[in-house]
Amino acid sequence: MKSPLLSLPGAVAAEGQDEGVAAHYGDLFREQRALADGKGLVDLSHHGVVTVTGADRLSWLHLLLTQHVSELPVGQATEALILSANGHIEHALYLVDDGETVWVHVEPGTQDALVAYLESMKFYYRVEVADRTEDFAVVHLPAGSITEAPDGVVVRETPYGRDLFLPRAELEAYAAAHGPLAGTLAYEALRVEGHRPRVGFETDHRTIPHELGWLGTAVHLDKGCYRGQETVARVQNLGKPPRRLVFLHLDGSDVHLPGHGTPVRLAADGEDGRQLGFITTSARHHELGPIALALVKRNVPLDAELMAGDTAAAQESVVEV
Incomplete structure (x- = not known):
């Protein structure tokens, strides 16, 4: 769904998963600084919007999600995951309940699959699921913004x-x-700085929550069963995740950023060394310079100098090992 804000002067369209909204409006760093200062807004109208209504909405969602939501207070935001039977991440839900309806926004283009799954799990529960993407647009106001909502x-x-x-x-x-x-490039740069994972970027077909640090925000370890809960409990209690998310400071002398999927290797091994992971998201930050998130094998030394393609990278740990 193409945003009408793309017709504004200076708007440059985003590509890939963020297609449909603006990547920037002519000045990436100015837009970043504005968001960091609590000013402006980001058009996220390409995100899917799903609502759940009915008397059983919270108790029902509690059975399906990784988060404890059966007693979610009105107006309190939370996030949750839907996992496969093997514990791999399928959806990330960003939600809030207004007292009558649970409002959820999800990654662009994923709402159809989410609604289909939720519909298949309704059974006898008093709930109604609806795709409201055509009617509602997500707009992001940065922390510290004094802009009022209508x-x-x-x-x-x-x-x-x-x-x-x-x-x-x-x-x-x-x-x-x-x-x-502010466009999505500014928004993404601040997301990378904040080490916040995103489905479709930091995830692949075998990602589990422990690898991305989502246990702290999207997974409740003391709630009842849900699909994939066995994997979450087993890794938490008996083992370690096979990979971990890291934050990278990239060599600022390079002209091009390493894109999603760029192999990560030990710098000491050179470009022919064994691949230890891959870049998930890279960005140009108004203060930190080129930065990235990457998913690497758990046993990569915390102090190791890395190479993202042919770009030198120094890592900071995001997920404890």
Whole structure:
């Protein structure tokens, strides 16, 4: 779904998973600085929006999600995962309950699969699941923003800012009144700085929550059973995850950033060395310079100098080993 904000002067369209909204509006670092200062907004209207209503909505979701939501207070934001039977991450849900409806936003293009799965699990529970992507657009306000949400708009407030579930018909007028606008490149640079994983970037077909540090925000270790819970418990109690997320400071002299999937190796082994992981997201930060997240094997030494393709990289640990 193409955002109407792409028609604004200076807007440059994003590609790949963020297609449909602006990558930037002409000045990446200015946009980053504005967000870091608590100003402006980010158009995330390409995200999927799903709602769950009905008397059993929280108790039912509690059975399906990795997070404890059966007694989720009204207005309290949380995030949760849906896992495969083998414990691999399939969906990340960013949700809030307004007292009558659970509002969820998810990665672009994943809402159909999510709705299909939820519908298959309804059974006798008093719930209704709906894809509201055509009616509502997600808008992100950075932490510290004093911009107000319109009356009646559901807000999901987190330490990183507020996500508004804005009626899609109001997106242009709201953006015009509450700029400056920042694109997804600025938003992603701050996400990488904050070590926050994203499905489709930091995940592949075998990623488990422990590898990305999602245990602290999206997984409740003391709740009842859910699909994939056996893997979560087994790794938590008896073992270690096979991989771990790391934050990389990249060599700032390189012109090009290593893209998603770029092999990561030990610098001492050179370009012909054994691959130990891969770049998940890279970005240019207004203060830190080129940075990235990468998923590497657990036994990679914490002090090892790495190479992302032909770019030197110094790592910081994100997930304890």
